Amino acid sequence: MPDSLNPSAKSEGQSRKSDFPIFANNPRDLPLIYLDSGASTQKPQAVIDATSHFYAHDYANIHRGVYRLSQVATHAYEIGRETVARFIHSPSPDSIVFTRGATESFNLLADCLGRSGLIKAGDRIVLTEVEHHANIIPWQMLRDRLGLQLAVVPLMDSGALDLDEFERLLQPPTRLVSFTHISNVTGLVNPVARMVAAAAARGVMTVIDGCQAVAHRPVNVEQLGCDFYIFSGHKLYGPTGTGVLYGRGDLLGKLPPYQTGGDMITTVTFAETRFQPPPQRFEAGTPNIAGVVGLTAAIGYVESLGFDWIVAHEKQLLELGLKRLQTIDRVKIIPVSGDRSGAISFTLEGIHPHDIATVLDDHSNVAVRAGHHCAQPLMQRLGLAATIRASLGVYNDRDCIEALAMGLEQVNRIFK
Amino acid sequence: MNNELRELYQDIILDHGRHPRNFGELAGATHHAHGHNPLCGDTVTVFLIMGSDGRVQRVTFMGHGCAISMASASMMTEVAVGKTEAEVEAIFGEFQNRAKGDLTHAAPKGFEDEIERLDALTGVSAYPSRVKCAVLPWHAMRSALADGAEVTSDGGKE
Ligand SMILES: Cc1ncc(COP(=O)(O)O)c(C=O)c1O
Numbered sequence: 287m288p289d290s291l292n293p294s295a296k297s298e299g300q301s302r303k304s305d306f307p308i309f310a311n312n313p314r315d316l317p318l319i320y321l322d323s324g325a326s327t328q329k330p331q332a333v334i335d336a337t338s339h340f341y342a343h344d345y346a347n348i349h350r351g352v353y354r355l356s357q358v359a360t361h362a363y364e365i366g367r368e369t370v371a372r373f374i375h376s377p378s379p380d381s382i383v384f385t386r387g388a389t390e391s392f393n394l395l396a397d398c399l400g401r402s403g404l405i406k407a408g409d410r411i412v413l414t415e416v417e418h419h420a421n422i423i424p425w426q427m428l429r430d431r432l433g434l435q436l437a438v439v440p441l442m443d444s445g446a447l448d449l450d451e452f453e454r455l456l457q458p459p460t461r462l463v464s465f466t467h468i469s470n471v472t473g474l475v476n477p478v479a480r481m482v483a484a485a486a487a488r489g490v491m492t493v494i495d496g497c498q499a500v501a502h503r504p505v506n507v508e509q510l511g512c513d514f515y516i517f518s519g520h521k522l523y524g525p526t527g528t529g530v531l532y533g534r535g536d537l538l539g540k541l542p543p544y545q546t547g548g549d550m551i552t553t554v555t556f557a558e559t560r561f562q563p564p565p566q567r568f569e570a571g572t573p574n575i576a577g578v579v580g581l582t583a584a585i586g587y588v589e590s591l592g593f594d595w596i597v598a599h600e601k602q603l604l605e606l607g608l609k610r611l612q613t614i615d616r617v618k619i620i621p622v623s624g625d626r627s628g629a630i631s632f633t634l635e636g637i638h639p640h641d642i643a644t645v646l647d648d649h650s651n652v653a654v655r656a657g658h659h660c661a662q663p664l665m666q667r668l669g670l671a672a673t674i675r676a677s678l679g680v681y682n683d684r685d686c687i688e689a690l691a692m693g694l695e696q697v698n699r700i701f702k
Numbered sequence: 703m704n705n706e707l708r709e710l711y712q713d714i715i716l717d718h719g720r721h722p723r724n725f726g727e728l729a730g731a732t733h734h735a736h737g738h739n740p741l742c743g744d745t746v747t748v749f750l751i752m753g754s755d756g757r758v759q760r761v762t763f764m765g766h767g768c769a770i771s772m773a774s775a776s777m778m779t780e781v782a783v784g785k786t787e788a789e790v791e792a793i794f795g796e797f798q799n800r801a802k803g804d805l806t807h808a809a810p811k812g813f814e815d816e817i818e819r820l821d822a823l824t825g826v827s828a829y830p831s832r833v834k835c836a837v838l839p840w841h842a843m844r845s846a847l848a849d850g851a852e853v854t855s856d857g858g859k860e
Binding site for chain 1: 706710711741768770832
C-alpha cells in the first residue's frame with residue numbers, strides 16, 4: 287500500500303512513480319515517461335499483489351461452491367461490488383454490474399434497453415460530437431434495429447459543447463442522452479450535473495461515460511442523479527477485463543438479461559427460465575473474479591492517495607504542460623473552454639502525429655498516443671486526421687512534462 | 703539522435719515527404735485504387751495510365767499521412783514508371799522484404815537501381831509499427847493494377 291500517511295511523499299510536485307514497478311523494470315538508457323494513461327493506466331504494486339495473492343491463497347469459482355474457498359472467493363468478489371458502490375456513491379451494491387470493460391457496458395446497456403420496451407421506434411437518442419466510438423456505435427446499431435433517430439450535440443469552436451443545442455435536443459421524441467464526463471481526446475470536462483438535471487427535468491434517461499473521469503475526479507452518481515454511469519477498471523489503475531455499469535435500481539430491474547447461461551438464473555427447465563434480479567441477471571457465466579479483486583485494490587490505492595491530492599497534482603502538471611507546450615514552435619493545442627482534466631491534445635503544424643510519436647518514443651522514451659483516439663467524428667469536427675495526446679496519471683511529475691517538451695523540440699529539429 | 707532514427711528520417715525521406723512528387727489526380731487515368739490504414743487514418747489514392755504496351759506510363763497519388771507513407775508513395779510514383787505489372791510486383795516483393803528487415807534476397811535482376819533507391823525507406827524495419835506506412839501506397843498501386851478494390855495497409859481488401 288502507498289505510504290499515504292507520509293506527507294513528504296505526497297507533497298507538491300512529487301509523483302507516485304515508486305508505487306509502479308513498470309518504471310523500475312523498463313530501464314532503457316532513459317527513464318520511461320508514460321503519458322498515455324488515457325489509453326490505460328499502469329498498475330501499482332498493490333494491485334499486482336492483490337491479484338496474485340488472491341490466486342495464490344483464495345481462488346475458486348464464485349456463487350457455486352458450498353466449500354470454504356468458494357465462499358472466500360465469493361466474498362472477495364462481492365466486496366469488490368461494495369467497494370465500487372462506495373467509490374462512486376451508488377446507493378446500493380445491487381446497482382453495480384461487472385462487465386469486461388466500458389465497451390461491454392455500453393453494448394449491454396444499448397442491447398437491453400432496446401429489448402426492454404423503454405425505447406421504441408421513432409424515439410430519439412442524443413449523443414455529443416466528442417464521444418468515443420464505444421459510446422456511438424452501440425446506439426447506432428440500436429437505431430438501425432429499432433428505427434430510432436440519432437441526434438448529436440455539436441462541439442463549439444471554443445472547445446465546449448453547445449449546451450443550448452443540448453437543451454433543445456431534450457424535447458420529444460428524445461428518450462435518452464449519452465455523453466462523456468470527460469473527453470478522452472481534449473480533456474474537456476463536461477458540466478455533467480447541469481446536463482443530467484436538464485435531461486431529468488424532461489424525463490429523458492441519462493447515460494454518462496465515466497472512463498476518463500473515475501481516476502481523476504470524485505464521482506457521486508447519487509448526487510448527479512444520472513440513470514447510468516459506465517467506466518473501465520484498467521483506466522483506474524486496475525486490471526484489464528474489468529468494467530462497471532452502474533444503473534439506477536428501478537431501471538436495471540426493467541431490463542431483460544444480456545448474455546444468458548450460468549449464474550444468472552433462479553430456475554431453468556427446457557420450457558422456461560427464471561432470471562435472477564440485477565445485478566446477477568447481467569453477469570452470465572464465470573466473471574473476471576481476480577480482476578474484480580484487483581479493481582478493489584486499485585480503488586483502495588486511489589482512495590489512499592485521495593482526490594484532493596490527485597486533483598491538485600494533475601492540475602499543477604496540466605498548467606505546467608500547457609505553458610511549456612506553448613513555448614514550442616509549431617505546437618497547436620486543441621482548445622478546451624473551461625475545466626480541463628487529465629489530457630492535452632495537440633499537433634505540430636506540418637508534422638504527422640505518427641512521426642512525432644515515433645521520435646518521442648525513440649529519442650526520449652516518451653510514450654504518447656498518436657491517432658484518432660477512437661473518436662473519428664470529433665476528429666472530423668476538428669478537421670484533423672490525428673492528434674498527439676499526452677495524458678496524465680499519478681506517476682507523472684514535472685520531469686515528464688520537460689521530457690515531452692524536449693522531445694518535441696527534437697522533432698522540430700528533425701523536421702526543420 | 704540515435705542511428706535508427708537518423709536512418710528512418712533520412713534527408714531524402716524528409717524531402718519526398720515535404721515535397722511529394724507526382725502529387726494530384728491524374729487526368730485520363732486508366733486505373734486507380736484507394737488505400738487506407740485504419741490504425742492511423744492515413745489514406746492514399748493511386749492513379750495510373752497503363753500504356754498499350756502493358757507498361758505503366760504515369761503514376762500519381764493523392765492523400766494524407768505521415769512522412770514515411772508520403773515519401774514511400776512519392777518514390778513509388780517515380781520507380782513504377784515504365785514497368786509492367788509483373789515487374790511492379792517483383793520490385794514491391796523485394797522492397798517489402800527489406801522493409802520488414804529481411805535482407806537475405808538479391809534485388810530482382812535488372813531492378814537493382816530501383817531497389818537501391820527504395821532502400822532509403824527500409825529504416826522502417828527497426829520500427830515494426832511503421833512498416834505498414836511504407837507499404838500502404840504499394841498495396842494501393844497493386845490493387846489499381848489488379849481490380850481497383852479498396853485496400854488496407856495489410857494489403858487486405860475492404
Ligand atoms: C471516453 C471513453 N469511453 C470508452 C472507452 C472504451 O473503454 P474500453 O476500451 O476499456 O472498453 C474509452 C477507452 O478507450 C474511453 O476513453
